[in-house]
Amino acid sequence: MMIRRSKNIIKNNSKKYNFRSLNFIGKKIxxxxxxxxxxxxxxxxxxxLSPKLLIAMDFGETExxxxxxxxxxxxxxxxxxxxxLDIKDRVGIKALLKKNKPDIIFHAxxxxxxxxxxxxxxxxxxxxxxxxxxxxESAEKNEVKQFINISTxxxxxxxxxxxxTKRINEKIIYCNNSKQLNKINVxxxxxxxxRGSVLPIFQQQIMQRGPITLTDKNMTxxxxxxxxxxxxxxxxxxxxxxxxxxxxxxxxxxxxxxLADKLIEAYxxxxxxxxxxxxxxxxxxxxxxxxxxxNTELIKKTAVKKIFEVKEQEIPDRNFMKKVGSxxxxxxxxxxxxxxxxxxxxxxx
Numbered sequence: 060m061m062i063r064r065s066k067n068i069i070k071n072n073s074k075k076y077n078f079r080s081l082n083f084i085g086k087k088i089x090x091x092x093x094x095x096x097x098x099x100x101x102x103x104x105x106x107x108l109s110p111k112l113l114i115a116m117d118f119g120e121t122e123x124x125x126x127x128x129x130x131x132x133x134x135x136x137x138x139x140x141x142x143x144l145d146i147k148d149r150v151g152i153k154a155l156l157k158k159n160k161p162d163i164i165f166h167a168x169x170x171x172x173x174x175x176x177x178x179x180x181x182x183x184x185x186x187x188x189x190x191x192x193x194x195x196e197s198a199e200k201n202e203v204k205q206f207i208n209i210s211t212x213x214x215x216x217x218x219x220x221x222x223x224t225k226r227i228n229e230k231i232i233y234c235n236n237s238k239q240l241n242k243i244n245v246x247x248x249x250x251x252x253x254r255g256s257v258l259p260i261f262q263q264q265i266m267q268r269g270p271i272t273l274t275d276k277n278m279t280x281x282x283x284x285x286x287x288x289x290x291x292x293x294x295x296x297x298x299x300x301x302x303x304x305x306x307x308x309x310x311x312x313x314x315x316x317x318l319a320d321k322l323i324e325a326y327x328x329x330x331x332x333x334x335x336x337x338x339x340x341x342x343x344x345x346x347x348x349x350x351x352x353x354n355t356e357l358i359k360k361t362a363v364k365k366i367f368e369v370k371e372q373e374i375p376d377r378n379f380m381k382k383v384g385s386x387x388x389x390x391x392x393x394x395x396x397x398x399x400x401x402x403x404x405x406x407x408x
Contacts, residue, residue: 076286076290078104078107078108078290078293081108081293081294081297082108082297083108083109083110083163083293084108084109084110085109085110085111086110086111086163087110087111087112087114087159087160087161087162087163088105088110088112088113088114088161088162088163088164089114089116089155089156089159089161089163089164089165090102090105090113090114090115090116090164090165090167091116091117091146091164091165091166091167091168091194092116092117092166092167092168092169093115093116093117093122093123093126093141093167094115094117094119094121094122094126095122095167095168095253095254096250096252096253096254096285097209097250097285097288097289098115098117098126098165098167099126099129100285100286100289101165101167101292101293102115102126102130103129103130103133104289104293105293106130106133106134106137106139110138111138112138112139112140112159112161113137113138113139113140114139114140114141114142114155114159114161115127115130115139115140115141115142116141116142116143116144116155116168117143117144118143118144118145118146118168120143123141123142123143127139127141140159142155145190146168146186146189146193146194147185147186147189147190147193148193149193149197152193152194152197153197153200153201156197156198156200156201156203157201160201160202160203161203162203162204163203163204163205163206163207164194164203164205164206164207165207165209165292165296166194166207166209167209168186169186169187169190169225170182170183170186170187170221170224171211171221171255172221172255173213173221173222173342173343173344174342174343174344174345176219176220176224176344177220177221177342177343177344178343178396180220180396180399180400180403181390181393181394181396181399183220183221183224183403184224184386184387184390184399185387185391187221187224187225187228188227188231188383188386188387189390191228192231192383192387194206195231195232195240195242198240199237199239199240202239203240204241205240205241206240206241206242206243207243207292207295207296207299208228208229208232208242208243208244209245209292210225210228210229210244210245210304211225211246211247211248212246212247212248212281212306212349212350212351213225213346213349214229214246215246215349215350215351215352215353215356216350216353217404217407218346219344219345219346220344220400220403220404221344222407223403223404223406223407224403224407226407227383227403227406227407228244229244229304230375230379230407231379231380231383232302232304233302233374233375234375234379234380240301241299241300241301242301242302243295243296243299243300243301243303243304243305244303244304244305245292245295245296245299245304245305245306246307246351246352247283247291247306247307247309247351248280248281248282248349248351249280249281249282249283250283250284250285250288251282251283251284251285252285253285257280257318258318258322261318261319261322262322264334265322265323265326265328268334269334269335270334270335270336270337271319271323271334271335271336272336272337272339273315273316273319273336273337273338273339274315274338274339274340274341274342274345275338275340275341275347276316276338277314277347278314278315278316278341278345278347278348279312279313279314279315279347279349280312280313280315280348280349281309281310281313281349281351282309282313282318283307283309283310291307291363291365291366294363294366295366298361298362298363298366303368303369304368304369305366305367305368305369306351306352306358306366306367306369307351307365307366307367308366308367309351312348316336319336352367352369355373356370357369357370358370382406383406386402386403386406
């Protein structure tokens with residue numbers, strides 16, 4: 060059976076986003092997780108906005124190598140620093156911020172795969188929570204003006220370890236708000252075509268002549284193109300008030316089985332005739348559907364269309380950061396996954 064190259068099943072609407080309207084001229088900007096899909100696109104768009112310095116940071120050498128190469132291909136005169144650095148490395152983070160004095164940090168570095176983190180809760184805590192805590196504490200000590208914590212829809216009433224660690228990070232943003240550092244959370248859902256997302260997995264399965272594997276025929280997810288997500292993320296940074304959480308209007312959730320059907324059709328094939336679909340069951344930590352805000356969170360519009368603010372949020376108690384420290388210390392000294400999971404889920408409530 061011959062398989063044709065697929066048509067674009069999602070239209071690219073990037074031309075309608077006026078990135079030039081965003082003012083980052085003369086700013087020094089650090090992007091963590093710069094080798095990932097979101098981090099790279101952030102660097103790519105920021106690079107066009109005339110920053111004084113762009114610092115692209117990632118722990119993955121190969122990913123950062125290609126990020127640097129692609130950015131300099133587009134703008135060889137760009138004042139770019141690439142730094143291989145683990146966000147868990149407190150000493151390295153402190154030295155990087157002290158040397159470069161960024162004005163703004165976009166924190167995209169995280170472990171994101173739900174099932175992987177269910178099986179590796181200790182690593183989820185140390186990377187996602189300890190890493191974020193390191194960055195915020197160093198930012199407060201090094202005259203950083205703004206910290207944008209990139210969160211996820213899975214942080215809303217989390218049922219998985221990954222979402223719970225992100226929810227704890229959101230709570231950290233609410234704590235100890237300094238007058239100097241403007242800290243905000245920005246939640247959004249899935250990015251179409253990002254590494255590890257369902258679209259490239261389906262494409263690979265089609266090229267291998269199937270089957271396409273689905274966890275549940277009723278599963279839905281929110282999707283957004285990377286261009287739109289980055290535009291709204293940068294807009295959130297422009298309008299954000301410290302200690303607030305923002306999320307995007309991502310339209311109606313899409314049934315994953317419908318996405319698979321459209322993709323099969325785009326390749327000129329027919330579902331269950333040329334390519335079969337196999338229902339394999341829900342994986343650990345997965346929800347059938349996600350939500351961008353919980354039922355207990357009140358929301359309000361902002362000055363930017365498609366960006367909403369969580370109006371009221373239960374502020375963590377004064378001992379919250381001590382509890383975070385206790386969780387991190389436990390993970391540094393113990394490896395009992397079941398106990399770690401219990402502690403994470405309790406702290407995320």
